[in-house]
Amino acid sequence: MRRPAQAVIVHGVAGGLLAGLVVALWFLVADTAAGHPFRTPTLLAGLLLNREFSEVTFRLVAVYTVLHFGVFAILGVGMASLSAAFTAPPRLLLGLVFGVLLQEVTFYIGLLLLHSPHLGVVAWPHVVGANIAAGLVLVGYLHYAERDPRPLGLGALRDHPALLRGVINGLIGAAVVAVWFFLLDVARGTPFHTPAALGSALLLGAAGPGEIVVTFGVIVVYTVVHIAAFVIAGVVFVALAEQVERVPAMALLVLLTAILLEGLVLATIGVGAQWVLGTVGWWSVAVANVLAVLAMGWQVWRTHPMLQRRLLEHPQLRV
Numbered sequence: 001m002r003r004p005a006q007a008v009i010v011h012g013v014a015g016g017l018l019a020g021l022v023v024a025l026w027f028l029v030a031d032t033a034a035g036h037p038f039r040t041p042t043l044l045a046g047l048l049l050n051r052e053f054s055e056v057t058f059r060l061v062a063v064y065t066v067l068h069f070g071v072f073a074i075l076g077v078g079m080a081s082l083s084a085a086f087t088a089p090p091r092l093l094l095g096l097v098f099g100v101l102l103q104e105v106t107f108y109i110g111l112l113l114l115h116s117p118h119l120g121v122v123a124w125p126h127v128v129g130a131n132i133a134a135g136l137v138l139v140g141y142l143h144y145a146e147r148d149p150r151p152l153g154l155g156a157l158r159d160h161p162a163l164l165r166g167v168i169n170g171l172i173g174a175a176v177v178a179v180w181f182f183l184l185d186v187a188r189g190t191p192f193h194t195p196a197a198l199g200s201a202l203l204l205g206a207a208g209p210g211e212i213v214v215t216f217g218v219i220v221v222y223t224v225v226h227i228a229a230f231v232i233a234g235v236v237f238v239a240l241a242e243q244v245e246r247v248p249a250m251a252l253l254v255l256l257t258a259i260l261l262e263g264l265v266l267a268t269i270g271v272g273a274q275w276v277l278g279t280v281g282w283w284s285v286a287v288a289n290v291l292a293v294l295a296m297g298w299q300v301w302r303t304h305p306m307l308q309r310r311l312l313e314h315p316q317l318r319v
Helices: 003-035 039-048 059-086 093-114 124-145 161-188 193-204 216-246 250-272 276-282 282-303 305-313
Strands: none
Touching: 003 039, 003 059, 003 124, 003 276, 039 059, 039 305, 059 124, 161 193, 161 216, 161 282, 193 216, 193 276, 216 282, 276 282
């Protein structure tokens, strides 16, 4: 049954405001962890007014906050309208579309229209992490506001077993890397140094070892980004493996993809913060990702008996 336009608008505004609150809290925690509360809204307010402000003021933060929530209310109405157009809307997909696509496009187009000198005025991992969290909160609100009887979150994954296998695979890879660096850091006498270094570089823009911020907030925010990245990689890995079940000759493509993922990780760190490789050790990053690929590969192998039979029986893949 088609929902009344008034209900769509009300739910969209409420969901958009909640999503905007998530983003605001994300950056408040990140800025506070870096020792500069409200730095992000001040920077963005400066872009809006085409001026540079050396200190945070209540007026600047208030003006930007009003605009921030206004934009999110509009985006929320748009997403609620899109959700209402489906008889059974795919909530998780819509959440990712809202978080990764709609908000990202809106944010970066806004920077371009404001003639921002560089698009990295806010660290991109923060933008992606905050937007994904906001998207999930928005679709969660719409799900319960519209009284959708279907399960949401992990319960919804039961209806998508391939996606669930990918999420589990990604979590295994993320755990392997986290444990590897934790053990290395403990052996060096500096627990949590690696996630703090990577978080400070990629999220806070630290330019050297002297700017590493070892705080609970930085470590937690980086860990969220770390897990999200591995979950995406896990889903891709499982999707490719299940394609190999149907076409065994694609095994080489999966191997090349794993190598490509390894290279992308090193390249991202090298471009975003080359000094981190010297602090953490490029070899430790390489070993961590090799261990993750092996663990994820073993999980796929163990849970896909058909894949085992196809690969072992395929004549071109025999040694």
